[in-house]
Amino acid sequence: MEILKPLQKNGYNTQTFQSSNLSKELSIELNRCGANEYTKVSFPVKYGIFSKLETCDYIFEFNLNHEIRHARSKKRTWLHPSEWLKRTMGNDWVYYSTGGYSGVFEALGEYYLPNLTYPTNSLLGGKPFEESGIDDIVKNWHQIIAQLPDTGMPDEFSRWIQSIRQQSPEGLQKKAQQLFDISGSRVTVMPPDARHVDYNIIPLNISDGCLYKCRFCKVKNKKEFSIRSKRDIDNQITRLKRLYSKDIVNFNAIFLGEHDALNAPCELILKTVQDAYDAFNFQSSYMTKTFLFMFGSVASFLNADKILFETLNRSPFQTFINLGLESYDQATLDLLGKPLTRKQVGQAFEKIQAINDTFPNIEITCNFVMDESLPDSHYEALMTLIRESVNRPKPKGCIYLSPLKFGSPSRQVLYDFYKLKALSRFPTFLYMIQRL
Ligand code: SF4
Numbered sequence: 001m002e003i004l005k006p007l008q009k010n011g012y013n014t015q016t017f018q019s020s021n022l023s024k025e026l027s028i029e030l031n032r033c034g035a036n037e038y039t040k041v042s043f044p045v046k047y048g049i050f051s052k053l054e055t056c057d058y059i060f061e062f063n064l065n066h067e068i069r070h071a072r073s074k075k076r077t078w079l080h081p082s083e084w085l086k087r088t089m090g091n092d093w094v095y096y097s098t099g100g101y102s103g104v105f106e107a108l109g110e111y112y113l114p115n116l117t118y119p120t121n122s123l124l125g126g127k128p129f130e131e132s133g134i135d136d137i138v139k140n141w142h143q144i145i146a147q148l149p150d151t152g153m154p155d156e157f158s159r160w161i162q163s164i165r166q167q168s169p170e171g172l173q174k175k176a177q178q179l180f181d182i183s184g185s186r187v188t189v190m191p192p193d194a195r196h197v198d199y200n201i202i203p204l205n206i207s208d209g210c211l212y213k214c215r216f217c218k219v220k221n222k223k224e225f226s227i228r229s230k231r232d233i234d235n236q237i238t239r240l241k242r243l244y245s246k247d248i249v250n251f252n253a254i255f256l257g258e259h260d261a262l263n264a265p266c267e268l269i270l271k272t273v274q275d276a277y278d279a280f281n282f283q284s285s286y287m288t289k290t291f292l293f294m295f296g297s298v299a300s301f302l303n304a305d306k307i308l309f310e311t312l313n314r315s316p317f318q319t320f321i322n323l324g325l326e327s328y329d330q331a332t333l334d335l336l337g338k339p340l341t342r343k344q345v346g347q348a349f350e351k352i353q354a355i356n357d358t359f360p361n362i363e364i365t366c367n368f369v370m371d372e373s374l375p376d377s378h379y380e381a382l383m384t385l386i387r388e389s390v391n392r393p394k395p396k397g398c399i400y401l402s403p404l405k406f407g408s409p410s411r412q413v414l415y416d417f418y419k420l421k422a423l424s425r426f427p428t429f430l431y432m433i434q435r436l
Pocket of ligand 1: 212
Protein backbone atom coordinates (compact mmCIF):
# COMPACT_ATOMS: atom_id res chain seq x y z
CA MET A 1 0.00 0.00 0.00
CA GLU A 2 1.26 3.44 -0.90
CA ILE A 3 1.84 5.79 2.03
CA LEU A 4 -0.07 9.01 1.54
CA LYS A 5 0.32 11.97 3.84
CA PRO A 6 -2.97 13.76 4.59
CA LEU A 7 -3.05 17.36 3.39
CA GLN A 8 -5.42 19.84 4.92
CA LYS A 9 -7.35 22.02 2.56
CA ASN A 10 -10.07 24.48 3.22
CA GLY A 11 -11.36 26.25 0.17
CA TYR A 12 -14.61 27.22 1.91
CA ASN A 13 -15.67 30.77 2.26
CA THR A 14 -17.40 31.62 5.55
CA GLN A 15 -20.20 34.19 5.16
CA THR A 16 -22.52 35.57 7.80
CA PHE A 17 -25.85 37.33 7.75
CA GLN A 18 -27.68 38.90 10.67
CA SER A 19 -31.27 40.05 10.33
CA SER A 20 -31.84 43.60 11.54
CA ASN A 21 -35.55 42.92 12.00
CA LEU A 22 -35.82 42.46 15.77
CA SER A 23 -39.25 40.78 15.60
CA LYS A 24 -37.76 37.97 13.47
CA GLU A 25 -34.28 37.54 14.87
CA LEU A 26 -32.25 35.39 12.50
CA SER A 27 -28.60 34.83 11.92
CA ILE A 28 -26.95 32.59 9.35
CA GLU A 29 -23.37 31.52 9.08
CA LEU A 30 -22.51 29.66 5.89
CA ASN A 31 -19.52 27.31 5.76
CA ARG A 32 -18.48 27.77 9.34
CA CYS A 33 -15.20 25.97 10.08
CA GLY A 34 -15.54 23.77 13.13
CA ALA A 35 -12.85 21.71 14.81
CA ASN A 36 -10.80 19.62 12.38
CA GLU A 37 -9.65 16.99 14.84
CA TYR A 38 -11.76 14.76 17.08
CA THR A 39 -11.03 15.51 20.71
CA LYS A 40 -12.40 14.42 24.06
CA VAL A 41 -13.45 17.48 26.00
CA SER A 42 -16.19 18.27 28.49
CA PHE A 43 -17.84 20.97 26.40
CA PRO A 44 -19.64 20.62 23.06
CA VAL A 45 -17.36 20.70 20.02
CA LYS A 46 -18.72 20.84 16.47
CA TYR A 47 -16.62 19.18 13.84
CA GLY A 48 -16.14 19.86 10.15
CA ILE A 49 -17.48 22.53 7.88
CA PHE A 50 -21.16 23.26 8.33
CA SER A 51 -23.71 26.05 8.19
CA LYS A 52 -25.52 27.42 11.19
CA LEU A 53 -28.94 28.98 11.48
CA GLU A 54 -29.94 30.68 14.70
CA THR A 55 -33.34 32.10 15.59
CA CYS A 56 -34.50 33.49 18.92
CA ASP A 57 -35.63 29.96 19.89
CA TYR A 58 -33.38 27.48 18.08
CA ILE A 59 -29.93 26.71 16.75
CA PHE A 60 -29.81 24.39 13.74
CA GLU A 61 -26.73 23.15 11.90
CA PHE A 62 -26.62 21.74 8.38
CA ASN A 63 -24.02 19.76 6.51
CA LEU A 64 -22.62 20.70 3.11
CA ASN A 65 -25.51 18.87 1.40
CA HIS A 66 -27.95 21.19 3.23
CA GLU A 67 -29.15 18.33 5.45
CA ILE A 68 -29.83 18.99 9.12
CA ARG A 69 -27.19 17.43 11.36
CA HIS A 70 -27.46 19.11 14.78
CA ALA A 71 -30.12 21.04 16.63
CA ARG A 72 -30.89 22.49 19.98
CA SER A 73 -33.47 24.74 21.51
CA LYS A 74 -32.79 27.98 23.36
CA LYS A 75 -36.11 27.74 25.18
CA ARG A 76 -36.39 27.08 28.90
CA THR A 77 -37.76 23.60 28.23
CA TRP A 78 -34.35 22.50 26.87
CA LEU A 79 -32.65 20.27 29.42
CA HIS A 80 -29.14 21.72 29.36
CA PRO A 81 -27.42 24.39 27.20
CA SER A 82 -24.45 22.07 26.50
CA GLU A 83 -26.63 19.22 25.24
CA TRP A 84 -27.74 18.76 21.65
CA LEU A 85 -29.47 16.55 19.11
CA LYS A 86 -27.58 14.93 16.28
CA ARG A 87 -29.13 13.36 13.17
CA THR A 88 -27.11 10.42 11.87
CA MET A 89 -26.61 9.26 8.27
CA GLY A 90 -29.07 6.47 9.10
CA ASN A 91 -31.57 9.25 9.94
CA ASP A 92 -31.75 8.52 13.66
CA TRP A 93 -31.90 11.35 16.14
CA VAL A 94 -29.45 10.93 18.99
CA TYR A 95 -29.56 13.14 22.07
CA TYR A 96 -26.15 13.86 23.55
CA SER A 97 -26.43 14.40 27.28
CA THR A 98 -23.81 15.29 29.84
CA GLY A 99 -25.19 12.86 32.41
CA GLY A 100 -24.29 15.71 34.77
CA TYR A 101 -20.71 14.81 33.76
CA SER A 102 -20.91 12.23 36.52
CA GLY A 103 -19.45 8.95 35.49
CA VAL A 104 -20.11 9.30 31.74
CA PHE A 105 -16.44 9.69 30.86
CA GLU A 106 -15.39 6.89 33.21
CA ALA A 107 -18.01 4.58 31.75
CA LEU A 108 -17.75 5.39 28.05
CA GLY A 109 -14.43 7.14 27.51
CA GLU A 110 -16.39 10.11 26.12
CA TYR A 111 -17.77 13.16 27.87
CA TYR A 112 -21.21 12.90 26.29
CA LEU A 113 -23.70 10.10 26.50
CA PRO A 114 -25.57 9.26 23.28
CA ASN A 115 -29.24 8.63 24.11
CA LEU A 116 -30.93 6.56 21.42
CA THR A 117 -34.52 6.17 20.26
CA TYR A 118 -34.31 2.37 19.92
CA PRO A 119 -33.59 -0.42 22.42
CA THR A 120 -29.96 -0.94 23.30
CA ASN A 121 -27.83 -2.34 26.11
CA SER A 122 -27.05 1.04 27.69
CA LEU A 123 -26.82 1.15 31.47
CA LEU A 124 -26.87 4.96 31.63
CA GLY A 125 -29.22 7.78 30.71
CA GLY A 126 -32.88 8.63 31.04
CA LYS A 127 -35.63 9.13 28.49
CA PRO A 128 -34.83 12.49 26.91
CA PHE A 129 -37.05 11.87 23.87
CA GLU A 130 -40.05 12.08 26.20
CA GLU A 131 -39.11 15.71 27.00
CA SER A 132 -41.27 18.24 25.17
CA GLY A 133 -38.35 20.47 24.11
CA ILE A 134 -36.59 17.55 22.41
CA ASP A 135 -39.75 16.05 20.94
CA ASP A 136 -40.64 19.49 19.53
CA ILE A 137 -37.42 19.66 17.48
CA VAL A 138 -37.52 16.04 16.32
CA LYS A 139 -41.11 16.43 15.09
CA ASN A 140 -41.17 20.05 13.94
CA TRP A 141 -37.72 21.18 12.82
CA HIS A 142 -38.72 21.22 9.18
CA GLN A 143 -41.90 23.17 9.81
CA ILE A 144 -39.88 25.68 11.84
CA ILE A 145 -37.45 26.34 9.01
CA ALA A 146 -40.29 26.34 6.45
CA GLN A 147 -41.77 29.37 8.25
CA LEU A 148 -38.58 31.42 8.19
CA PRO A 149 -38.34 34.38 5.81
CA ASP A 150 -36.12 33.91 2.78
CA THR A 151 -36.28 37.46 1.44
CA GLY A 152 -34.65 40.69 2.60
CA MET A 153 -31.22 39.10 2.63
CA PRO A 154 -28.40 38.66 0.12
CA ASP A 155 -29.11 36.07 -2.59
CA GLU A 156 -26.69 33.42 -1.36
CA PHE A 157 -28.46 33.29 2.03
CA SER A 158 -31.92 33.21 0.56
CA ARG A 159 -30.87 30.42 -1.86
CA TRP A 160 -29.38 28.53 1.09
CA ILE A 161 -32.64 28.75 3.08
CA GLN A 162 -34.50 27.39 0.05
CA SER A 163 -32.00 24.54 -0.21
CA ILE A 164 -32.26 23.47 3.44
CA ARG A 165 -36.07 23.49 3.13
CA GLN A 166 -35.86 21.07 0.22
CA GLN A 167 -34.24 18.46 2.49
CA SER A 168 -37.49 17.29 4.07
CA PRO A 169 -37.77 14.55 6.74
CA GLU A 170 -39.23 12.25 4.04
CA GLY A 171 -36.32 12.97 1.69
CA LEU A 172 -33.78 12.36 4.46
CA GLN A 173 -35.43 9.04 5.31
CA LYS A 174 -35.22 8.06 1.63
CA LYS A 175 -31.55 8.98 1.59
CA ALA A 176 -30.89 6.83 4.66
CA GLN A 177 -32.59 3.95 2.86
CA GLN A 178 -30.33 4.56 -0.16
CA LEU A 179 -27.35 4.27 2.17
CA PHE A 180 -28.61 0.91 3.46
CA ASP A 181 -29.33 -0.25 -0.11
CA ILE A 182 -25.75 0.42 -1.22
CA SER A 183 -24.39 -2.41 0.93
CA GLY A 184 -27.70 -4.28 1.01
CA SER A 185 -28.36 -3.80 4.73
CA ARG A 186 -28.23 -1.36 7.58
CA VAL A 187 -25.22 -1.33 9.91
CA THR A 188 -26.98 -2.78 12.97
CA VAL A 189 -23.93 -2.46 15.17
CA MET A 190 -20.94 -0.17 14.92
CA PRO A 191 -17.62 -1.08 16.54
CA PRO A 192 -17.22 0.56 19.95
CA ASP A 193 -14.01 2.23 18.73
CA ALA A 194 -16.08 4.35 16.29
CA ARG A 195 -16.60 6.62 19.33
CA HIS A 196 -13.20 8.12 18.45
CA VAL A 197 -14.82 9.82 15.41
CA ASP A 198 -18.22 10.41 17.02
CA TYR A 199 -19.57 7.51 14.91
CA ASN A 200 -19.11 9.52 11.69
CA ILE A 201 -18.11 6.56 9.54
CA ILE A 202 -18.62 5.63 5.91
CA PRO A 203 -19.80 1.99 5.86
CA LEU A 204 -18.37 -0.30 3.19
CA ASN A 205 -19.11 -4.02 3.18
CA ILE A 206 -16.38 -6.37 2.05
CA SER A 207 -18.11 -9.38 3.59
CA ASP A 208 -21.44 -10.46 5.02
CA GLY A 209 -22.47 -12.43 8.07
CA CYS A 210 -20.21 -13.97 10.70
CA LEU A 211 -18.63 -17.31 11.53
CA TYR A 212 -20.22 -18.25 14.83
CA LYS A 213 -23.92 -17.31 15.04
CA CYS A 214 -23.62 -17.23 18.84
CA ARG A 215 -26.87 -17.95 20.68
CA PHE A 216 -26.68 -14.86 22.93
CA CYS A 217 -26.07 -12.31 20.15
CA LYS A 218 -28.84 -9.84 19.34
CA VAL A 219 -27.19 -8.18 16.35
CA LYS A 220 -26.39 -11.20 14.19
CA ASN A 221 -28.16 -11.96 10.92
CA LYS A 222 -28.89 -15.24 9.19
CA LYS A 223 -26.29 -14.77 6.46
CA GLU A 224 -23.56 -17.35 6.19
CA PHE A 225 -20.15 -15.71 6.13
CA SER A 226 -19.29 -14.69 2.56
CA ILE A 227 -16.92 -12.32 0.80
CA ARG A 228 -18.00 -9.59 -1.59
CA SER A 229 -16.54 -9.45 -5.07
CA LYS A 230 -14.16 -6.67 -6.05
CA ARG A 231 -16.77 -5.46 -8.49
CA ASP A 232 -19.41 -5.21 -5.78
CA ILE A 233 -17.02 -3.27 -3.52
CA ASP A 234 -16.08 -0.87 -6.35
CA ASN A 235 -19.75 -0.31 -7.00
CA GLN A 236 -20.38 0.48 -3.32
CA ILE A 237 -17.48 2.96 -3.28
CA THR A 238 -18.84 4.77 -6.35
CA ARG A 239 -22.35 4.98 -4.92
CA LEU A 240 -21.14 6.03 -1.45
CA LYS A 241 -19.10 8.82 -2.97
CA ARG A 242 -22.18 10.06 -4.81
CA LEU A 243 -24.40 9.76 -1.72
CA TYR A 244 -22.07 11.59 0.69
CA SER A 245 -21.48 14.09 -2.09
CA LYS A 246 -20.13 17.50 -1.00
CA ASP A 247 -20.17 16.56 2.67
CA ILE A 248 -17.59 13.81 2.12
CA VAL A 249 -14.93 16.42 2.93
CA ASN A 250 -16.13 16.20 6.55
CA PHE A 251 -15.38 12.47 6.77
CA ASN A 252 -12.12 10.72 7.54
CA ALA A 253 -13.23 7.26 8.64
CA ILE A 254 -14.43 4.04 7.06
CA PHE A 255 -16.03 1.03 8.63
CA LEU A 256 -15.33 -2.21 6.78
CA GLY A 257 -18.38 -4.43 7.30
CA GLU A 258 -19.97 -6.57 8.12
CA HIS A 259 -19.45 -8.54 11.34
CA ASP A 260 -16.07 -10.10 10.52
CA ALA A 261 -14.30 -8.11 7.79
CA LEU A 262 -11.01 -9.43 9.16
CA ASN A 263 -11.97 -12.85 7.80
CA ALA A 264 -11.71 -11.48 4.24
CA PRO A 265 -8.44 -12.11 2.37
CA CYS A 266 -5.62 -9.78 3.35
CA GLU A 267 -5.22 -8.45 -0.24
CA LEU A 268 -8.92 -7.58 -0.43
CA ILE A 269 -8.79 -5.65 2.87
CA LEU A 270 -5.69 -3.70 1.82
CA LYS A 271 -6.89 -2.99 -1.72
CA THR A 272 -10.30 -1.83 -0.44
CA VAL A 273 -8.93 0.59 2.14
CA GLN A 274 -6.51 2.10 -0.39
CA ASP A 275 -9.30 2.43 -3.01
CA ALA A 276 -11.63 4.01 -0.45
CA TYR A 277 -8.90 6.40 0.69
CA ASP A 278 -8.37 7.53 -2.91
CA ALA A 279 -12.04 7.63 -3.96
CA PHE A 280 -13.22 9.50 -0.86
CA ASN A 281 -10.27 11.85 -1.24
CA PHE A 282 -9.30 11.45 2.40
CA GLN A 283 -5.96 13.14 1.78
CA SER A 284 -7.96 16.36 1.30
CA SER A 285 -10.48 15.79 4.10
CA TYR A 286 -11.13 18.79 6.32
CA MET A 287 -10.66 16.43 9.27
CA THR A 288 -7.11 15.52 10.17
CA LYS A 289 -6.01 11.87 10.53
CA THR A 290 -7.76 8.94 8.86
CA PHE A 291 -9.46 6.07 10.64
CA LEU A 292 -10.28 2.49 9.74
CA PHE A 293 -12.66 0.42 11.86
CA MET A 294 -13.65 -3.22 11.52
CA PHE A 295 -14.75 -6.25 13.47
CA GLY A 296 -12.85 -9.50 13.62
CA SER A 297 -13.41 -12.87 15.23
CA VAL A 298 -11.07 -15.09 17.24
CA ALA A 299 -10.54 -17.33 14.18
CA SER A 300 -9.95 -14.53 11.68
CA PHE A 301 -7.62 -12.75 14.09
CA LEU A 302 -5.58 -15.85 14.89
CA ASN A 303 -5.32 -16.58 11.15
CA ALA A 304 -4.42 -13.01 10.17
CA ASP A 305 -0.93 -12.77 8.78
CA LYS A 306 1.70 -10.38 10.09
CA ILE A 307 1.88 -8.77 6.66
CA LEU A 308 -1.67 -7.41 7.11
CA PHE A 309 -0.75 -5.60 10.32
CA GLU A 310 2.59 -4.41 8.95
CA THR A 311 0.92 -2.93 5.89
CA LEU A 312 -1.96 -1.35 7.80
CA ASN A 313 0.52 0.12 10.25
CA ARG A 314 2.31 1.87 7.38
CA SER A 315 -0.92 3.09 5.78
CA PRO A 316 -2.42 6.55 6.36
CA PHE A 317 -5.05 4.96 8.63
CA GLN A 318 -5.25 4.71 12.37
CA THR A 319 -6.70 1.18 12.47
CA PHE A 320 -9.02 -0.20 15.15
CA ILE A 321 -10.06 -3.86 15.03
CA ASN A 322 -12.65 -4.99 17.55
CA LEU A 323 -12.93 -8.66 18.54
CA GLY A 324 -15.79 -10.31 20.41
CA LEU A 325 -14.05 -12.59 22.91
CA GLU A 326 -17.04 -12.56 25.31
CA SER A 327 -15.53 -14.78 28.04
CA TYR A 328 -12.40 -16.59 29.15
CA ASP A 329 -14.47 -19.14 31.02
CA GLN A 330 -15.55 -22.32 29.23
CA ALA A 331 -18.81 -22.66 31.17
CA THR A 332 -19.78 -19.09 30.16
CA LEU A 333 -18.78 -19.58 26.52
CA ASP A 334 -20.99 -22.68 26.44
CA LEU A 335 -23.82 -20.83 28.15
CA LEU A 336 -23.58 -18.03 25.59
CA GLY A 337 -23.58 -20.48 22.71
CA LYS A 338 -20.23 -19.11 21.51
CA PRO A 339 -18.47 -21.97 19.72
CA LEU A 340 -14.99 -21.22 21.08
CA THR A 341 -12.68 -22.77 23.64
CA ARG A 342 -11.08 -20.95 26.56
CA LYS A 343 -7.73 -21.83 25.02
CA GLN A 344 -8.57 -20.03 21.74
CA VAL A 345 -9.70 -16.94 23.66
CA GLY A 346 -6.45 -16.97 25.64
CA GLN A 347 -4.39 -17.27 22.45
CA ALA A 348 -6.29 -14.39 20.87
CA PHE A 349 -5.74 -12.22 23.95
CA GLU A 350 -2.02 -12.96 23.83
CA LYS A 351 -1.80 -12.07 20.15
CA ILE A 352 -3.76 -8.86 20.80
CA GLN A 353 -1.05 -7.75 23.22
CA ALA A 354 1.70 -8.60 20.75
CA ILE A 355 0.03 -6.59 17.95
CA ASN A 356 -0.77 -3.64 20.21
CA ASP A 357 2.80 -3.58 21.54
CA THR A 358 4.34 -3.77 18.06
CA PHE A 359 2.25 -1.47 15.85
CA PRO A 360 1.69 2.12 17.00
CA ASN A 361 -1.00 2.80 14.38
CA ILE A 362 -3.10 -0.27 15.16
CA GLU A 363 -5.24 -0.93 18.20
CA ILE A 364 -6.95 -4.27 18.70
CA THR A 365 -9.76 -3.97 21.22
CA CYS A 366 -11.96 -6.71 22.60
CA ASN A 367 -15.37 -7.24 24.13
CA PHE A 368 -16.47 -9.32 27.08
CA VAL A 369 -20.07 -9.74 28.19
CA MET A 370 -21.55 -8.73 31.55
CA ASP A 371 -24.73 -9.88 33.19
CA GLU A 372 -26.02 -10.68 36.66
CA SER A 373 -26.88 -14.19 35.49
CA LEU A 374 -23.31 -15.16 34.54
CA PRO A 375 -21.35 -17.46 36.87
CA ASP A 376 -18.61 -16.10 39.13
CA SER A 377 -16.13 -18.14 37.11
CA HIS A 378 -16.68 -15.70 34.20
CA TYR A 379 -15.50 -12.71 36.25
CA GLU A 380 -12.66 -14.66 37.88
CA ALA A 381 -11.39 -15.75 34.46
CA LEU A 382 -11.76 -12.20 33.14
CA MET A 383 -9.51 -10.95 35.95
CA THR A 384 -6.74 -13.33 34.95
CA LEU A 385 -6.72 -11.63 31.53
CA ILE A 386 -7.35 -7.99 32.28
CA ARG A 387 -5.39 -7.79 35.53
CA GLU A 388 -3.09 -10.72 36.17
CA SER A 389 -1.77 -11.19 32.62
CA VAL A 390 0.13 -7.89 32.80
CA ASN A 391 2.02 -6.33 35.68
CA ARG A 392 1.45 -2.66 34.92
CA PRO A 393 -1.28 -0.50 33.33
CA LYS A 394 -1.42 -0.58 29.53
CA PRO A 395 -2.26 2.57 27.57
CA LYS A 396 -3.99 0.79 24.67
CA GLY A 397 -5.99 -2.32 23.89
CA CYS A 398 -9.36 -1.19 25.24
CA ILE A 399 -11.50 -3.75 26.97
CA TYR A 400 -15.19 -3.17 26.31
CA LEU A 401 -17.70 -4.71 28.67
CA SER A 402 -20.99 -5.32 26.97
CA PRO A 403 -24.19 -5.75 29.00
CA LEU A 404 -26.09 -8.75 27.66
CA LYS A 405 -29.60 -7.42 28.13
CA PHE A 406 -31.26 -4.77 26.00
CA GLY A 407 -33.61 -2.17 27.47
CA SER A 408 -32.82 -3.14 31.03
CA PRO A 409 -30.43 -0.72 32.77
CA SER A 410 -29.28 -2.34 36.01
CA ARG A 411 -27.58 -0.60 38.92
CA GLN A 412 -25.99 -3.88 39.92
CA VAL A 413 -24.41 -4.40 36.48
CA LEU A 414 -23.18 -0.79 36.48
CA TYR A 415 -21.70 -1.28 39.94
CA ASP A 416 -20.00 -4.50 38.75
CA PHE A 417 -18.63 -2.60 35.75
CA TYR A 418 -16.98 0.03 37.95
CA LYS A 419 -15.48 -2.69 40.15
CA LEU A 420 -14.01 -4.48 37.11
CA LYS A 421 -12.77 -1.21 35.65
CA ALA A 422 -10.97 -0.32 38.89
CA LEU A 423 -9.16 -3.67 38.86
CA SER A 424 -8.39 -3.76 35.14
CA ARG A 425 -4.92 -2.81 33.90
CA PHE A 426 -6.30 -1.88 30.48
CA PRO A 427 -8.48 1.09 29.48
CA THR A 428 -11.91 -0.38 30.25
CA PHE A 429 -15.26 0.99 29.09
CA LEU A 430 -18.86 -0.02 28.51
CA TYR A 431 -19.85 -1.06 25.01
CA MET A 432 -23.07 0.65 24.12
CA ILE A 433 -24.48 -0.92 20.98
CA GLN A 434 -25.40 1.63 18.33
CA ARG A 435 -26.56 1.29 14.75
CA LEU A 436 -25.77 3.61 11.87
S1 SF4 B 1 -21.22 -12.15 18.57
FE1 SF4 B 1 -20.23 -11.80 16.58
S2 SF4 B 1 -19.77 -13.88 15.85
FE2 SF4 B 1 -21.28 -14.12 17.47
S3 SF4 B 1 -23.26 -14.10 16.38
FE3 SF4 B 1 -22.85 -11.99 17.01
S4 SF4 B 1 -21.89 -11.09 15.24
FE4 SF4 B 1 -21.74 -13.30 14.97
